[in-house]
Amino acid sequence: MKTSDRGPTVVRDQMTTLVPRSEETMIINMGPQHPSTHGVLRLMLELDGETVVTCRPVIGYLHTGIEKNTEYRNWQQGVTYVTRMDYLSPFFNELAYCMSVERLLGIEDRIPERAWVIRVMFCELTRIQSHLVWLATTGLELGAVSIALYGFREREDILDIFEATTGLRMNFAYFRIGGLVMDLAEGATDLIADFVEKMRGRIDEYERLLTGNPIWIERTQGVGYVSPETLLSLGTTGPLARAAGIAADVRKDEPYGGYEQFDFDVPTQTASDCFARYQVRIAEMRESLRIVEQCLEKLPGGPVKIDDPKLRWPGELSVGPDGIGNSPEYVKHIMEESMEALINHFKIVTQGYQVPAGEVYTPVESPRGELGYYVVSDGGARPYRVRVRDPSFVNLQTVPAMVEGQLVADTVACIASVDPVMGGVDR
Amino acid sequence: MDAEALATRLKDRFPDLVVARGELTAVVDRLDLVSTMEALREDDDLAFDHLSDVSSTDWPEREPRFWVSYHLYSKRHHHRLRLKVGLSAEDPDVPSVTGLFPSADWQEREVFDLFGITFDGHPDLRRILMPEDWEGHPLRKDYALGGVGTAYKPDIRVPPVDERSTP
Numbered sequence: 182m183k184t185s186d187r188g189p190t191v192v193r194d195q196m197t198t199l200v201p202r203s204e205e206t207m208i209i210n211m212g213p214q215h216p217s218t219h220g221v222l223r224l225m226l227e228l229d230g231e232t233v234v235t236c237r238p239v240i241g242y243l244h245t246g247i248e249k250n251t252e253y254r255n256w257q258q259g260v261t262y263v264t265r266m267d268y269l270s271p272f273f274n275e276l277a278y279c280m281s282v283e284r285l286l287g288i289e290d291r292i293p294e295r296a297w298v299i300r301v302m303f304c305e306l307t308r309i310q311s312h313l314v315w316l317a318t319t320g321l322e323l324g325a326v327s328i329a330l331y332g333f334r335e336r337e338d339i340l341d342i343f344e345a346t347t348g349l350r351m352n353f354a355y356f357r358i359g360g361l362v363m364d365l366a367e368g369a370t371d372l373i374a375d376f377v378e379k380m381r382g383r384i385d386e387y388e389r390l391l392t393g394n395p396i397w398i399e400r401t402q403g404v405g406y407v408s409p410e411t412l413l414s415l416g417t418t419g420p421l422a423r424a425a426g427i428a429a430d431v432r433k434d435e436p437y438g439g440y441e442q443f444d445f446d447v448p449t450q451t452a453s454d455c456f457a458r459y460q461v462r463i464a465e466m467r468e469s470l471r472i473v474e475q476c477l478e479k480l481p482g483g484p485v486k487i488d489d490p491k492l493r494w495p496g497e498l499s500v501g502p503d504g505i506g507n508s509p510e511y512v513k514h515i516m517e518e519s520m521e522a523l524i525n526h527f528k529i530v531t532q533g534y535q536v537p538a539g540e541v542y543t544p545v546e547s548p549r550g551e552l553g554y555y556v557v558s559d560g561g562a563r564p565y566r567v568r569v570r571d572p573s574f575v576n577l578q579t580v581p582a583m584v585e586g587q588l589v590a591d592t593v594a595c596i597a598s599v600d601p602v603m604g605g606v607d608r
Numbered sequence: 609m610d611a612e613a614l615a616t617r618l619k620d621r622f623p624d625l626v627v628a629r630g631e632l633t634a635v636v637d638r639l640d641l642v643s644t645m646e647a648l649r650e651d652d653d654l655a656f657d658h659l660s661d662v663s664s665t666d667w668p669e670r671e672p673r674f675w676v677s678y679h680l681y682s683k684r685h686h687h688r689l690r691l692k693v694g695l696s697a698e699d700p701d702v703p704s705v706t707g708l709f710p711s712a713d714w715q716e717r718e719v720f721d722l723f724g725i726t727f728d729g730h731p732d733l734r735r736i737l738m739p740e741d742w743e744g745h746p747l748r749k750d751y752a753l754g755g756v757g758t759a760y761k762p763d764i765r766v767p768p769v770d771e772r773s774t775p
Contacts, residue, residue, distance in 0.1 A: 241737040246753070248722075249746055253753050253769050284629050413683075416659060416711025427683075434686040541629055542679050542690060544660065555677065557665055570661040570679070578714055607737060 201227060206234055211592065213242045219318065219596060220603030224580070231588050236581040240574075243607035251567040255533030256282055257494065259564055261354040263554075267571060267605030268351060269311040272304050273547040275356035278567070280437065281543040281556040282358045285536050288487060296360035296485040297438050302373070302476035303343070303355070304545075305469040309380070310339040311548035312462045316387065319459075319597040323400045328390055335383055342372050348500040359487035363498040363505075374477055377470050384466055391459070401455035405583040405595040409453060415582070416575050419550025421599060424461045425453035431546035442479075443472050455598040462600075465548075491534060495526040533562050549573050549600055571605040614687050617653065633690045638702045641678075641693055645708055648680065648689070656680040656689060659705065662715035664723045666749045673697040674725055678705070695725060704730040722747035 201208055206229045213223040221242035227235035247266055251259045263278045264271040283289045317332025340350045346366040347355045355362055391397045409425040422429055430447040432440040448464030450457035486493040497511040515523040538560035544553040550572030557566040576599050583595040615632060619625050621644075622634035636644050648656040660679040667673055672694030680689045693702055704727035706712050716727040717736040724745035727733055735742065744751050752768035 241735075241739070244737040246746060249753055287629075413657070414710045416709065429683055435688075539628060540633075540677075540690075541631060542661070542688070544681075551660060553660055553679065555661060555663055555679065566663075566665045568661070568663040570663075574714065574718075575711055578711065 202234070205229055209589075213239075219601050222577075222596065222601060222603055222606075224592070224596075226584075226589065226592070228589060231590070233584045233587055233589055233592060236584045236592070238577055238580055240577070240603070240606050243603045245608070247608050248567055248569065251564050253563065255562050256536055256564060257358060257529075257533055259567060260357060261352070263567070263569070264352050264354055265604070266569060266608050267547065267549070267552070267573065267602045269314055269602050270307050270547045270549070270552075270605075271351060271353055272300075272307045272356065273545055273552050274569075275354065276300060276304060276438075277543050277545045277552055277554040278556070279356045279358050280545070281541050281554045282536060282564075284541045284543065285539055285556065285558050286358070286492065287537070288359065288489070288492065291487050291489070292360055293484050293487070294439075294481050295364075295483045298476050298480050299361060299365060299485065300356060301438055301440065301443070302473050302480075305472045305476070306339050306342060306373070308469045308548045309466050309473075310336050312466050313339075315462060315548075315597075315600045316459075319594075320391075322593050322597050323397065325391065325394070325397060328387060331383070331387065331390075335380065338376050338379075342369065342376060345369055345372060346500070348505040357486075357494045359489070359493045361485040362494055363500075364485050366500055370477055370480065373473065377474050377477070380470055381467075384463060384470075388463060398456065400594055401459060401598075402452075403454050403456075404587070404591045405455045405458075405598050406453055407579055407582050411582050412453070412579065415578050417550070417579055419546075419548070419572050419576065420458055420461045420465065421550065421576055421579065423447065424450045424457035426451040431544050431551055435544065437543075437545060443475050445469075445472050455594050458598045490525055491529070495522075495529050535560060535562050536564075544570075547572055549602070549605070550576060569605075569608060571608065573599075573601040573603075573605040574608075577601050577606060611687070614654075618689065621647075631688065631690060633692060635692050635694065638693045638695065641691070642703050642705060642708065645678070645680070645691070645705055649708065653685075655682045655684045658683050659709035659712055659715075660688075662705075662712050662719055664719045664725055664747075666723060666747065668697075668749050671696065674700050674723065676702055676719065676725060700725040701728055702726075703728045704733075706730055721745065724748065 206227050209226045209228055211224040211226055213221040223239040225237040225239060226233050247262050251262050259278055260275055263274040266274050283292065313332045313336045317329040320328030343353065344350050346369050347353045409427055412422050412425050412427065418429060426449055428447050428449045433447055445468045448461050448468065450460050497508040498505055499508060515526050536558045538558050540557045542553055542555045544551050552572055553570035555568040556564060559565040580595060580599060584592045615625065615627050618632060624635060626633040648654050658681040660681050662678055664674055664676045674695040676693045676695065678691040680691065695702060702725060704716055706716065714736060716730055717733060719725050720727060720733055721735040721738050722745055754766045755768035756766060758764045
């Protein structure tokens with residue numbers, strides 16, 4: 182390794198490559214374009230017949246430099262970037278980022294109650310949505326095609342709920358620093374209540390389809406076992422750890438956003454195989470439904486933005502037939518009535534505001550485990566550093582521990598049970 | 609142990625412990641990093657047994673230039689601590705903690721890839737996100753956003769953000 186003024190340089194011929202250990206084994210690339218690798222994950226597998234001897238994950242194919250990009254945008258624009266990382270749990274990224282900036286600003290106690298309940302409700306709906314995609318794709322990969330159709334069918338209902346309120350199905354940028362960008366759409370609570378009622382029966386349906394299904398059991402039970410000690414040393418969090426009896430959940434251990442007021446359990450299993458991970462995720466969907474139900478019950482009235490015109494997002498947005506737009510009253514107010522309101526609008530939208538210098542680390546419980554945001558400010562109008570501890574990135578390190586020594590066909594079940602989202606891994 | 613008791617307890621070990629926004633930050637010398645982390649992990653009252661994150665920040669105008677941060681968490685007591693190691697621009701090298709926390713493997717590779725900080729004793733220090741033959745370390749502040757060639761049309765270059773007409 183040589184060092185230049187741009188830092189150490191890796192010389193290509195010094196890089197390690199996977200070399201077969203004997204003439205009996207061979208190296209096979211699985212991915213990056215493989216239907217079962219959940220995006221663009223590449224596994225270099227050394228095979229001895231049908232048995233995996235060595236597994237080396239290769240990542241980075243979806244690296245888009247989001248952490249770097251946030252350093253060139255103002256604080257509010259950061260939300261639109263981070264929501265694009267883990268595309269199956271966008272609200273969690275928005276939540277952790279907004280919470281971090283709110284803590285830097287010292288306004289975390291001034292976020293309206295209504296905004297917090299909606300945040301929690303949307304996060305839990307996202308958790309169900311994410312687990313549904315996991316269930317559907319895992320089913321598809323293991324040959325259970327009907328569950329794939331059912332999973333995506335219910336996911337569509339959740340996306341409809343999001344679309345009714347935010348106008349978008351993904352990449353919402355709905356959580357903003359200081360609250361939300363706009364209130365719930367008219368009739369959104371009815372949509373959600375209907376969904377909760379329907380979803381309970383649907384989860385029973387999935388269980389009837391899979392839990393006692395001999396093929397499903399054959400493909401998942403005892404497959405992908407990793408000891409709890411290994412998982413702990415590899416820093417694994419989320420359903421993967423909870424399926425091994427490690428009852429860690431940021432929502433319980435370090436409650437944020439009022440989670441301590443909700444009544445819910447942290448489901449665990451002890452078998453630590455693919456079947457246990459399936460059971461944990463199914464149980465988590467039920468718990469999330471419980472939380473959503475409680476959110477609907479306690480949803481208070483009032484504003485959804487902080488009461489500080491220098492910090493809150495200006496405008497009175499709502500979703501119309503042609504997308505998101507400002508209300509005519511607000512446009513009239515800034516264009517015809519108040520010069521100060523117009524100046525404030527442009528100042529906040531174009532320049533943003535300065536955030537006091539400091540650093541915070543904010544963990545939240547995403548569908549895949551501990552999602553942490555380490556945000557550093559130098560006192561300027563842009564983030565100095567936004568570092569994301571993505572759970573998929575850390576959890577993916579367990580794949581070699583799962584598949585080495587197992588059959589190559591089980592590799593598919595193992596990757597699926599980790600539930601990596603490459604958008605989050607590569608960022 | 610509540611936050612205050614933890615801070616008092618840690619003050620014995622780190623006299624310069626900073627408490628800000630409910631978070632504890634301690635600065636350690638790179639030579640003491642591994643032993644400190646091991647002591648923090650083995651102490652029953654502290655039990656920092658989970659390394660959440662390894663990351664870094666780059667301050668080109670300051671000395672030390674790089675700060676590597678380790679976010680420790682106790683799964684048993686549910687408390688957190690941030691350890692920071694300052695590194696000079698000339699010698700950005702820090703001992704690897706993969707021996708204590710195997711989870712740091714990829715995270716240290718990522719810091720190496722994006723900041724060019726080397727981790728002494730890491731078993732397999734290679735780039736992880738950027739292509740293997742990439743030049744430079746993108747998250748350094750002196751590495752411009754943009755300013756790279758395009759893959760299939762070599763004569764087209766994306767200008768850095770600061771050189772575009774609308775930044």
